[in-house]
Amino acid sequence: MSAKTEKLLSLLDGQPVIPVLKIERAADAVPLARALARGGLKVIEITLRTKEALEAIRRAGAEVEEAVVGAGTILNAKQFDEAASAGSRFIVSPGLTREVLSAAGGSEVPLLPGAITPGEIMTAAEAGLDFLKFFPAEQAGGAAFLKSLASPFAGIRFCPTGGVSLNNAGDYLSLPNVICVGGSWVAPDDLVKAGRWDEIEVLARAASRIGR
Template identity: 60%
Template sequence: MPQNVQALLTVLEAQPVMPVVAVGSAAEAVDLSRALVEGGIRAIEITLRTPAALDAIRAVVAEVPEIVCGAGTVLSPKQFDDAEAAGAKFVVSPGATMEVLDAAKGSPAPLLPGAATPSELMAMLEEGYEVLKFFPAEQLGGAAYLKALAPVFPQVRFCPTGGVSPANVRDYLSLPNVVCVGGSWIAPKDAVAAGRFDEVTRLAREAAGLKA
């Protein structure tokens, strides 16, 4: 049975859009997190796609307590353990294996595992997971696919990520089985690299103001 489901829901429900970011340094992550907070965003998912990711999580947890920092793109038990040790408050995986689910058992950091097909959803329900990541959302059928799943799996809620943008975000947020979306457009790589954090704050404020 997953731990701290309510804690995870509290994080996901804190804003319509969860920033999903890959960072080049811990300092960059701190500046980015502060800009997001200024725009009204209360949580961030730092993906383990760069060598700086774990240091970035440590720095954000220590220096920007106003934001809840999680770890994304967690693919193995070791990565889960590393993310937890770095201080990640939640962990996100694009899919799910029994090994990763086992690593999550007893952890104070709740897991948001990924699932897409009906068989995967049934497997996650058997493990007690009703809050799931849906990735890559647009490539797997987008909002129309999630709408079709809703009457069959009414207890499941999703955080769709992948291809979600300002052009289609309202399509997702209008669905009863979507708790929030994951998006990278709030923190454009060029703006972050150039230090244009006022642009990040502006985009964050727009995202925080989105309503279903």
């Protein structure tokens, strides 16, 4: 296991579900992070899919002491550096490129890159990465596909994301090569927009108990 993998796993601290968040308003970042943390999901991924994402990362990281805030949907070195500068504790990418690898190699912030095919997994392993995002999980073959990877890639572990829900998260988490799953169901857009933090806390609490 690489040192950066160990660092990332220590940040996760056994959390089974990483909330994948698309935050339209930076002002929602702090109450959202607090609600998720109260529900047992301290580690969160804020995706760079909105104009306010970097500011949301800054606010949640600075104002919610218990939160471990990472950045997702990182597509290039510029975004990697911006996310790291905003205070991201970890970086998630949907795939793996030489540019992103280079940015990660020069940073203390651990990278969780996406890989689906055997070739992509081998490329990641050659770069010393043994904890990978499996995205889009359901569309790529789901838990059955991941199970088939366990034998040829015995040293690789995954965080499946994409199509993962409360209904199927347990199927993934039961696999020996799955550490955690990523999901957006714990913070639905309508609840975030309405500021219904108590309901999000309830969803987070249910997610935090999956597989336990």
